Amino acid sequence: MTEHVPAAGRREWTGLLVMLLPTLLLGVDLSVLYLALPRLSESLHVDTVQQLWITDIFGFMIAGFLVTMGTLGNRIGRRRLIVIGAAAFTVATLVAAFSVNAGMLIAARAAMGVAGATMAPSTMALISTMFRQPKQQAFAVGAWMSCFVGGNAVGPLVGGLLLRSFSWGSVFLIGAPVMVLLIVLAPFVLPEFRDENPVPLDLVSVALSLAAVLGVIYGITEMARDGVEFRYVAAVVAGLALGAVFVRRQRRLDHPLLDLGLFGNRTLRNALTISVIGAVFLGGTTYLVTQFLQLVTGLDPLRAGLLLVPSIAAMIAGSLGAPALARRIRPGYVMAAGLVLAAAGYLMLTQVPSTGSPWLLVLGWAVTLGGNGLPAGLGTALVVGSVRPDQAGSASGLSQAFSELGLAAGIALVGSLGAAVYRAGLSDVPASGQTAAARQSLSELLAHPRPDAGLLATARAAYTDGLNVSVGVSAGVFAVLGVLCLITLRHVPAYNQAESGGADENAGPGELVGR
Template sequence: MNTDTTPKAGRKEWIGLAVLALPTLLLSLDVSVLYLALPHLSSGLGATAPQQLWIMDIYSFMLAGFLVTMGTLGDRIGRRKLLLIGGAAFGVASVVAAYSTSAEMLIAARALLGIAGATLMPSSMALIRNMFRDPGQMGAAMSVWFACFMGGMALGPLVGGVLLEHFWWGAAFLLGVPFMALLLVAGPVLLPEYRAPGSGRLDLASVVLSLGAILPVIYGLKDIARNGWHPLSVAAVVIGAVFAVVFVRRQRRLADPLLDLRLFVDRAFSTTLGVMLLGGVVMAGTSLVSTLYLQSVAGLSPLHAGLWLIPQNIVMIAAIVAAPRIGRRIPPAYVMAAGLAVAALGLIVQTQAPSGGGVIVVVAGLVLASGGIALPMGLGNGIIIGSAPPERAGSAASILETSGEFGVALGVALLGSLASAVYRAVLPAGAADAVREGISSAGGAPAALDAFTTSLHAVAGVGAAVFVALALLTVAVLRKPQAA
């Protein structure tokens, strides 16, 4: 592509990017704030333990389940239109959630929030594809968009703490209302409309099949992460896999499919998507085990553990923003591979953590890993969206977001299971039942601290090996431009 003749984005587009970043910031802020609000709202609504889990999980279930449908729907009916509809729905559902009078009402409101949230992220990413035609500007815009998402995760505990100190738990949900009001006012003025030409009708059978494929798998993976490998969770994953096979077969037969499988033929698209998926798996698993180490081995309170995690978020945001700039001077494949190598180094550092007093080692490893993985993430969003045809940008964005949801669920389930297996395997034969049950119930027993530290080393070692393999794959596949 000759970027010299590609039109450059102006002031209106960059201001529009700020409008698109609002829902992104809100979605991540909303998730992280809820973790702090959960004890307060559970007390206020009398929520049982299973209801608390559904309050937390139903949002991610609905979000993951409807991303593919909403990404394609935006391509067909108009991306700005769907974004504004989703923003209005999110605002209304936020008010319902804030003033819920029962746990069941809040669960229903959270489900609606998840469906509305599924309209926001693919639409906003696809609109960036339309607004920023120049590849360099598009990469920079994507990195800013993703940095806002990470910024919301970092700000969530601070904002949540302030809100819950001065207001009731419902304020955590009302936080999104002014954001969405601003989106509804500024969106029609600053954001362009785009509708893919010649789009057919939405295939409802494909929508049902996609939900049947995604929802059981996400449920099964979450249940495995929480309760271990049980017949119900494994059956859910298998059922989802069967639906996925049927879904793929149907997409191949349709003239206008819900999910265009031709996107995966593009080498840059499929390789970058795979790198980001597996990178998400590793980071989700290592973050989980690292957080458990800080609290259960190092003895930090949840608040202090959260404060120790702030540096990694800051470094990640900075690296995401810097990635496109670096990628204009150095071939992106080498920037991505270098970032993966740095991430591997960070996890190798974690393998040296002692069973006592290892906070600095664990946090330093997380900072290196987060800063390193931010480089392929910062470039990967732009590569994936940019490699898709403009009329399929919404579909590409939905695939990217869905893979992110799967990455987190897979990472927590698989690497969490690995940590549990190693923990139990290295415990002394005569360890008490409470110690064998897990580090959280071990009461600081020295054998448990040593065993969990060994499990941290195992997870970090596996993660480092995956990152090294991904670095080699990135250079091998992406260093040469793909033939037209």
């Protein structure tokens, strides 16, 4: 006899709306800086590598602390941790908004990432507590993911609208009122939950995981700027070594920070692999495209943001429509179709010129993000649904950590590829008073009171080459990911088939134990 599971009431749905606010904000904060970077760089005299750290340190810190904060929430209470994180985020945004140099801004963005990490796993865990019926829980998880994906997509537009009338610091100040509202409402609409027998928090594992990620990314970004040097190679090697130590430690601990046993689940393993690789190239190319609209096309932040509206709408439509498609079509097929569509969009972007109308870029980017919306709308639900109910919290934290890490790493890795191609395009330019600035970054050259017209045209062409190469590589990667989806996730049945009991109970959504 099936046990009756109560439906969520008004308080639970109101609580969901409140939790969607910080989720939307976290998505926005991952990308809101893209259109603010040129003005910010001019004001704080930021070079290319500092730009990368300003944009991606936020995502790195979220990814590095997600699992840790999930464990901490179980110990002190998830609602309490959300409120503490919201308060810390508010302070960090104020510091970021009024930063006076690049170092101060990078530190503030890092603090925002740590604070943001307190909210993501706790909100997802509370959703599983508040919504017990499968269909209601699936809707709530879908709304959470749509807000995160939609926030990431709409971030550049928000930045453009703010920069029309305010300084670059305004892109940070928008977070303060949202967090204050969360602090006020959370005690009334969110339930408290804590583990009666919490596992100990292994701080050594926390330090190892963060040091491993930052070491690898630091080495790669610095090599893109200065070339291959021993110290940068050493940083990458040290990061990889620390990562190996982290994995070995997790295998020995009774209560590991990261349950490596989850990777024995083939559905989770394959879905995470596809999601994180896709996020790397999506995060990096988003950075390059938004910069292109201002630095190469010469648009102001608002007009650049408005040209991104078609792609924002396409991605939101894809992420919202994916679950509906997956009710009749196997999720692996839906995700594969989206990845192939995104690859086609990337191929269109390889033909974008450095002069003329930007509409080819607008169309190609809309196709790319529309395709990306399909796997984005299914990824987390597929991962969480592939494990036992008692593993759902760990699986959701793992999925969020991988997505955040992928998006942030993409800015560093793909952004570094674009920067390397850009500098190669300027290698034969004769030395002049402005050449050094141009080799630092295109924004540095544009900050000059009277940039040389010939040098500016060459620099814009070099930046366009960097974009074309990066999206070309991305097209190939996404095509391969589409094939991998067809091969590795084809055993996952359509949602309607799983609910009707017509599929293997070890493979269906909601009980996808896909071993």
